[in-house]
Amino acid sequence: MSEGVSAAGRVPSRARWWAIAVVALVVVVVLVVALAGSRGAGREGGALAAPTPSATSTGAVAGATARADDPSGAGSVDGTAPPADPPAAGAPADGGHVxxxxxxIDAVAELAEAVTARLSAVDAVDGEAVQPGEVGGPALRVEIELVNGSTAPLDLRGAVVNLYHGPQQTPATALTEPGGSPLPHGLEAGATATGAFVFAVPADARDDVRVELDVRAVGPVVLFAGAAQR
Structure with missing residues (x-):
């Protein structure tokens, strides 16, 4: 009698363990599914939250091109470069070799139509050492006169003046004094400008002097050639 009761008691106990195992398996499956769903939602939310650039956030208009000489930096809004400034009077149209x-040495050179240059004076002076590297001594002071008879202003910011002397056309060293003064940055239409340039030139090397004037913005490079004062 006792053995029958014991066997009957073992059946319900075994059924309870199976029930617990099934419930635990279901719980694990539910947790795995829930965890996978939360990760997928996080990825979708991150993609949706990613910011998109806009013209307002970057502070620029799409396709705008800023110009180096445009203080506003606005440039062109259609993606094309703004028109270039018109060339100065007499500037080469193709921008090629000048x-x-x-x-x-005493001639009047025509740089362009109605634009002329001449050496208004070439005087022997005693050069003074003022700037570092200068050496005083016999020198020539060359005064250059530019006349702008055109209807447009001239840009003289790039103007260069050099002097060469002697059979080998040796470049002369530039000095500041006495009386050196540069050309102005610009020359208005109908105006005249002068500049004075001092170069160290030995007295015995002045039979063949060449003064080079390169205005750059207008006309050819001019060499005024001849003898200067000793």
Missing amino acids: PTVTVP
């Missing part, structure tokens, strides 16, 4: 023209 020829060199040699004229007598």
Whole structure:
């Protein structure tokens, strides 16, 4: 009698363990599914939250091109470069090589239509050492006169003046004094400008002097060639 009761009691106990195992398996499956769903939602939320650039956030308009000489930095809003500034009076149309023209030292050179240059004076002076590296001594002071008879202003910011002397056309060293003064940055239409340039030139090397004037923005490079004062 006792053995029958014991066997009957073992059946319900075994059924309870199976029930517990099934419930635990279901719980694990539910947790795995829930965890996978939360990860997928996080990825979708992150993608949706990613910011998109806009013209307002970057502070620029799509396709705008800023110009180096435009203080506002606005540039062109259609993606094309703004028109270039018109060339100065007499500037080469193709922007190519500028020829060199040699004229007598006392001639009036035509740089462009109604634009002329001449050496208004070439005087022997005693050069003074003022700036670092300068060496005083015999020198020539060359005064250059530019006349702008055109209807447009001239840009003289890039103007260069050099002097060469002697059989080897040796470059002369520039000095500041006495009386050196640069050309102005610009020359209005109908105006005249002068500049004075001092170069160290030995007295015995002045039979063949060439003064080079390169205005750059207009006309050819001019060499005024001839003898200067000893």
